[in-house]
Amino acid sequence: MRRLILLFVLVLAACARPAPETPEPEQAPVSILLITLDTTRADAIGPATPTFNALAERGRRYTQAYASAPQTLPSHTSMLTGIYPAAHGIHENGRYLLAGHRLAAEQLGTAGYRTAAFVSAFAVARRFGLARGFDVYDDDFGGEEAQRPANVTTDRAVAWLAQTSEQPAFLWVHYYDPHYPYEPPEPFRSQHKKKPYLGEVAFMDHEMGRLIEAFEKSITGPRAIIAVADHGEGLGDHGEEQHGNLLYQETMLVPLVIAGEGIRPGIADSPVSTRRIYHTILDWAGLDGTNSLRKPQSEVVIGEAMKPFLDYGWKPQVMAIEGSQKAILAGRVEVYDIIADPGEKKDLGPEAAISRGIRAALRDYPVPSPQAAASPAVSEEERRKLASLGYVASSAPPVVRPDAPRPADMTRLFPILDRASGHFVRGQYAEALPLLARIQKEDPHNLDAALRLAVAHSTLGNNLEALAAFERAQQIAPQSRDVRAYLALHHARAQEWDRAAPLLEQVVSEEPDRLPAVEALAIVREREQRFEEAIRLREKVYSMRSPSGAELARLGELQMAAGKTTPAIASFERARAALGNAFQHHLELGVLYLAVRRFPEARDSLDRVPATHPGYSMALFKRAQVSVLLGESDRRRRIEAARANADATTKELIENERLFR
Secondary structure (H helix, E strand, O other), X not given: OHHHHHHHHHHHHHHHOOOOOOXXXXXXXXXXXXEEEOOOOHHHOOOOOHHHHHHHHOOEEEEEEEOOOXXXXXXXXHHHHOOOHHHHOOOOOOXXXXXXOOOHHHHHHHOOXXXXXXXXXXXXXXXXXXXXXXXXXXXXXXXXXXXXXXXXXXXHHHHHHOOOOOXXXXXXXXXXXXXXXXXXXXXXXXXXXXXXXXXXXXXHHHHHHHHHHHHHHHOOOOEXXXXXXXXXXXXXXXXXXXXXXXXXHHXXXXXXXXXXXXXXXXXXXXXXXXXXXXXXXXXXXXOOOOOOOOOOOOOOEEEEOOXXXXXXXOOOOEEEEEOOEEEEEXXXXXXXXXXXXXXXXXXXXXXXXXXXXXXXXXXXXXXXXXXXXXXXXXXXXXXXXXXXXXXXXXXXXXXXXXXXXXXXXXXXXXXXXXXXXXXXXXXXXXHHHHHHHHHHHHOOOXXXXXXXXXXXXXXXXXXXXXXXXXXXXXXXXXXXXXXXXXXXXXXXXXXXXXXXXXXXXXXXXXXXXXXXXXXXXXXXXXXXXXXXXXXXXXXXHHHHOOOOHHHHHHHHHHHHHOOOHHHXXXXXXXXXXXXXXXXXXXXHHHHHHHHOOOHHHHHHHHHOOOOOXXXXXXXXXXXXXXXXXXXXXXXXXXXHXXXXXXXXXXXXXXXXXXXXX
């Protein structure tokens, strides 16, 4: 009987079991448009931004979205890798993302997406590492320009969208316009006369409308759009006119909206980090939904502003936000209720009960080592381009000290630091000097200012002032390699080779890739006629940067002097290609061609030596040799011309030349 009851229960259970579900048809991959709005405050969204407003009406708007850092490159790097700057290592502009960090575009490309990026400023140019994984990465700003307006970027993105394809698309478009100086085009300039910053935002919003319209017309399958700012703009709040130095709401709270596939319209008011954009992109692509903004998630949001620490040695800054509470650690802790006090007017101070999550985030967030954060140095060209955008980083690790000032207490120096750095990088040393002197007076332990003051005096030929400034820099940082390096270059500039040589040798031994020191040591070795070493040093320099035509010609001369015929030919040929009609080493190249029995090339090169050349006699002699070796019909005339124009050197050579007998 018990067995019958058990059998009856089992039959009932089997009957109650749901039938296998019919698999739902596989959803087509979602095409994704990521729009990043550079330097756009959260409160800039309003009457000036009808496109953003319309997108927010049909999407989900985040009222508490925070950038990971108040600078363009680190913030975008977090959005495209999903990790904070402490993990990806980019703490300020002008650094390079290491290859080990995988970007969203790389993962989507592997998953079958066609990928493209159209960026509007050099701060996110391909050389800094964000281009990996993109089939197209358009960072052509036109000649020597470092940025382009939103309409040009939109035109190029729209042209790409017009190319038909069966693949899903991932398109990133970056707009840069709301940067200082604020100079919007018409009619936005007239519409926002009193607030030109908003005019720039309005122009960018208008172009975003064109982009979204083209995206939605061109993409037929499922679509999704993210519009987000990388950081805000100070506009004078908390003493900061622009951005990059502080962690208050005006630079860290950003507009963010997501719309499209699977998004219910509405407002999300919990704090979120823009680094989760990476996870949201992977979620839409069907790769990984972890940490996606499409799913509610409570988190402690973290941000950093390390530029003042890495450039000037001031206190490092970290912020943490949970719920309505925000804390900033910079020497001491500031605490704000960002809902009741959105302008952060009242610091609740040490009496505030900080949440456990915020306390742990502030305690555990790693502060970068100034030396470790100094990734491979940017070139002079790159420095100039970044300076034209208002971004100039220190070239020397700072001196870290316990009594360092808080950045929030040094706001009076922000505009002076920016102007001094801009003048310095652009080579306007006379204009930089008074500003650097003021910085040194108000921040006497600022190594960057001390070194730039010394270099400016050195470049202007103010030897005594330069030496005094170098002495001050050595007092600030007695063991600094940077001080030694710049002092060595000062002695080299003054042609004090006996003083320069030992310092340069030490610097290059400690840092074999310090480009200016390697170049200066190459000059020293040339003067000492140590050609083999001079060649090795110059070849190293040109492996780190592109040589000019004149530099290639000089390398050819050194290789020729050292008996390195084949490398010398290669250097002279590259110099000729670079210089065109300005190339003046046809004699040397002709002699080298003759030495390796490339007679037709020797003939052509020697024929290009003008009669005004100081080595014209030698050119005629070598040309006569080539003529005989080629069996030319006018070889006797050429021999006679060589004899008629011989100088003391070539006269003897001609008399002893067997080919002429």
